[in-house]
Amino acid sequence: MISLEKKKKNNGFRLLPNGRESFCKVIENIDRLQKDYPNFFRKRVFFNAVLHRKNSFKEIKDFFMKRYEKIPSISEVNPVGIEPEKYNDFLKIYRSKNEKSESNKCVSITMKKNIEPSINELRKLIRHYNKYIVWEFSELYYSLKKTRLPTGTCIPFTRRIFITAQGVILPCERVGHQFSLGRFHEDISIDVNAISNNYNSYFDKMSVLCEKCYLNKLCDQCIFQLNLDSSTPTCPNFMNKKKFMEYLSNQISLLEKQPKQYFNIFNETLGID
């Protein structure tokens, strides 16, 4: 997964240590990867772009389609962990996915045609209900135990870690510093018991809601993007029975209309030949 925005001016928030924009360097490396390893690039390389004030849905999608024939996943600037006094600065760069603008409207129609209900949702559905698909070795172990923790949060250190320039160890780059897993300077400092206690308390807090949520078996909501400061956190993806039935119906209707999507997902998205 490569995180990138379209062209230099849109990429203005991604800087090298010397303060220059990283765009030219990154694009040069991606082009080389595509040229030298075309099959790997087609099957295994995905893009993520962040929506902000310097770009739009349409610009992002057009860029990746034209240059690499790929549809990127698009996320918003992470609003978690912003210092209250910096919140106005944050709003100057933040653009919501739901914002109504000509450029956003235009692409939502295009995206509707191509990927709604999204391939990603179908992928989740097929992944969950097809017992022969296992994405990671760890799933073989966890599936045997048949336990499911609330939310779709990654278990620490099982998929990735992110270390900041200051040596703070985080579960990934989208998680705020208040949820650090330890520090890395000359020595590595990780308190496994503290991590375990913290995660258990987060899960306890969310379990009340997740137990009532019909999406819980397909959930990929990261707990660190929710309002954990609250004694009763909410979740934007919560589904009651009615909502979940609509969701399933949309997914199945798409497969009925386009049965080839099932095989496309296997061949392209899951990378199974």
Ligand code: SF4
């Ligand atoms: S989508 Fe449902 S299961 Fe997932 S975190 Fe939200 S409430 Fe919990």
